[in-house]
Amino acid sequence: MGKRAAAIVGQTEWEPKREWDVPMFSMEASAQLASEVIADAGFEKGEIDGLVMNPIAESPMFGPSALAEYLGIQSNFNEVVDLGGSTPAGMVWRAAAAIEVGACESVLVLCPAVPPPRPTAQGKAKRGRARLTAYLGGDSWGSPQGQFEIPSGLVAATPSFAMIASRYREQYDVQPETLAKVAVEQRFNANAHPTAIFRDKPITIDDVLTSRMIADPIRLLELVMPCFGGGALLLTTAERAKRSPHRPVFVSGHGEHLTHKSVTYMPDMLDTPTRKAADRAFKMAGVSRGAIDIASIYDCFTITVLLTIEDAGFCKKGQGGAFIEEHDLRFNGDWPLNTHGGQLGMGQAGLAGGLSHITEAVLQLQNRAGKRQVKNANLAYVNGTGGMMAEQVALILEGA
Amino acid sequence: MAKLASDGRPLPQPTPVTQAFFDAAQDQRLILPHCPREGYFFYPRSHCPCCLKRDWEWKPASGRGTVYAFTVDRMGHDPNLVNWVPYVVAAIELEEGPRMTANIVGCAPEDVRVGMPVEATYENVDDVTIIQFRLV
Ligand SMILES: [Zn+2]
Numbered sequence: 416m417g418k419r420a421a422a423i424v425g426q427t428e429w430e431p432k433r434e435w436d437v438p439m440f441s442m443e444a445s446a447q448l449a450s451e452v453i454a455d456a457g458f459e460k461g462e463i464d465g466l467v468m469n470p471i472a473e474s475p476m477f478g479p480s481a482l483a484e485y486l487g488i489q490s491n492f493n494e495v496v497d498l499g500g501s502t503p504a505g506m507v508w509r510a511a512a513a514i515e516v517g518a519c520e521s522v523l524v525l526c527p528a529v530p531p532p533r534p535t536a537q538g539k540a541k542r543g544r545a546r547l548t549a550y551l552g553g554d555s556w557g558s559p560q561g562q563f564e565i566p567s568g569l570v571a572a573t574p575s576f577a578m579i580a581s582r583y584r585e586q587y588d589v590q591p592e593t594l595a596k597v598a599v600e601q602r603f604n605a606n607a608h609p610t611a612i613f614r615d616k617p618i619t620i621d622d623v624l625t626s627r628m629i630a631d632p633i634r635l636l637e638l639v640m641p642c643f644g645g646g647a648l649l650l651t652t653a654e655r656a657k658r659s660p661h662r663p664v665f666v667s668g669h670g671e672h673l674t675h676k677s678v679t680y681m682p683d684m685l686d687t688p689t690r691k692a693a694d695r696a697f698k699m700a701g702v703s704r705g706a707i708d709i710a711s712i713y714d715c716f717t718i719t720v721l722l723t724i725e726d727a728g729f730c731k732k733g734q735g736g737a738f739i740e741e742h743d744l745r746f747n748g749d750w751p752l753n754t755h756g757g758q759l760g761m762g763q764a765g766l767a768g769g770l771s772h773i774t775e776a777v778l779q780l781q782n783r784a785g786k787r788q789v790k791n792a793n794l795a796y797v798n799g800t801g802g803m804m805a806e807q808v809a810l811i812l813e814g815a
Numbered sequence: 816m817a818k819l820a821s822d823g824r825p826l827p828q829p830t831p832v833t834q835a836f837f838d839a840a841q842d843q844r845l846i847l848p849h850c851p852r853e854g855y856f857f858y859p860r861s862h863c864p865c866c867l868k869r870d871w872e873w874k875p876a877s878g879r880g881t882v883y884a885f886t887v888d889r890m891g892h893d894p895n896l897v898n899w900v901p902y903v904v905a906a907i908e909l910e911e912g913p914r915m916t917a918n919i920v921g922c923a924p925e926d927v928r929v930g931m932p933v934e935a936t937y938e939n940v941d942d943v944t945i946i947q948f949r950l951v
Binding site: 549550554556557559561562563564565566567568569570571573574577578579580581582585627628629630631632633677678679680684 | 816817824825826827828829830833857858860883884885886887888889890891892893894896899902904905906914915916917918924928929930945947
């Protein structure tokens with residue numbers, strides 16, 4: 416049995432959408448998310464004494480004080496986390512650790528991912544649409560990326576993960592059908608999720624293999640749809656968690672590891688930071704890989720899932736393909752994976768995309784996952800991946 | 816903001832520490848930072864990433880290496896490069912050890928495989944020289 420000091424007691428998640436009809440500033444979205452997650456947990460706003468956020472445009476500096484003031488919260492723990500797609504998983508363990516050491520009692524984890532209003536000639540807000548940004552800030556003066564990566568076209572995320580996939584395929588000969596199976600079975604899960612962006616569209620392995628090649632060997636249906644959305648969690652002490660209306664979900668183990676920013680400088684492209692993050696998390700939680708009931712693994716691409724299954728220790732290096740072929744990854748299968756559809760099926764609502772893996776694990780452990788509910792779900796493995804397989808966070812979540 | 820060449824592609828903007836690397840490229844030479852204790856590293860930076868000391872020196876490299884990993888960008892993830900698709904983006908493992916990001920040019924993208932030997936080639940773009948690689 417691992418740590419039982421801090422528990423997730425509340426969640427809220429907005430439906431991912433390609434277009435967002437009512438633009439909101441991040442602080443406005445944060446206020447709405449906070450209101451919803453406090454209600455879900457059955458808490459009072461006055462009990463909140465901690466904030467964890469990602470950087471927001473309205474206050475690039477002094478973000479926590481800007482947000483605490485805006486929300487009217489007097490806060491004992493104030494944290495900005497900047498770990499790309501693993502930001503939400505990084506937020507959760509930081510909040511849990513702060514609670515465990517007694518720095519605070521009840522912490523909001525806030526992930527707004529909505530477009531801000533833009534002033535127009537008429538002074539009316541324009542509708543926003545999710546877009547990729549290629550350089551991700553790496554073209555700043557003095558940035559190594561601007562000098563040594565961007566001029567070669569190593570930008571955005573897909574080419575980096577495609578490079579990893581090229582090397583994996585060379586060393587281990589995984590078949591494209593095997594990676595496609597991940598997308599197909601997660602899509603099956605998304606078809607059972609009422610707010611997944613692809614809830615109405617099943618796909619086949621053939622669909623994946625005939626979809627457009629984006630960056631060899633990655634095809635269109637192996638990458639996520641950028642969306643808007645948002646989500647939040649509420650964490651509190653084990654003692655306070657007892658009066659929550661839902662089953663508390665303990666953060667019983669966590670680990671985080673990073674080694675690089677550009678994929679080129681990854682010490683070994685086939686040995687991801689997850690290996691060390693997951694080892695730490697499992698050791699802390701004192702549970703075995705075989706005891707995990709559901710896995711919620713960051714899936715920016717299918718290759719990310721394959722490597723994470725291996726490096727989190729669910730099978731040996733090089734056996735990820737066989738593992739995927741041997742197991743039914745659907746919510747009603749023998750190894751339920753990304754039962755919300757993953758971001759491949761749910762949509763990637765900015766940084767809230769990484770939160771969706773945590774939220775789904777919480778809903779499953781709380782027996783609130785509707786028709787995709789996994790029976791007797793008590794223990795979840797959650798993984799976050801940031802940047803170019805760079806920042807990786809492992810969480811072991813355990814129902815009380 | 817990235818500096819764009821007259822043909823639209825993004826160019827590196829050297830800093831005082833990295834200037835020598837780009838100057839050498841103009842003379843069709845690949846040079847690498849070399850630490851007396853830890854050996855070669857890449858990219859060039861103020862302190863050796865192994866020992867955080869500043870006493871490294873530039874040393875000439877062979878310009879030879881192998882393809883560690885690569886992709887063929889079919890859609891131009893950089894909007895400034897959409898006219899160049901398809902192009903090969905690769906991590907080259909240099910003979911001296913470190914890896915370097917570069918394009919592989921002078922062949923059909925379909926001909927590239929992981930592990931293939933490559934050598935440096937130099938392309939002048941405006942007042943900058945870009946180091947790329949070709950199959951050997
Ligand atoms: Zn050194």
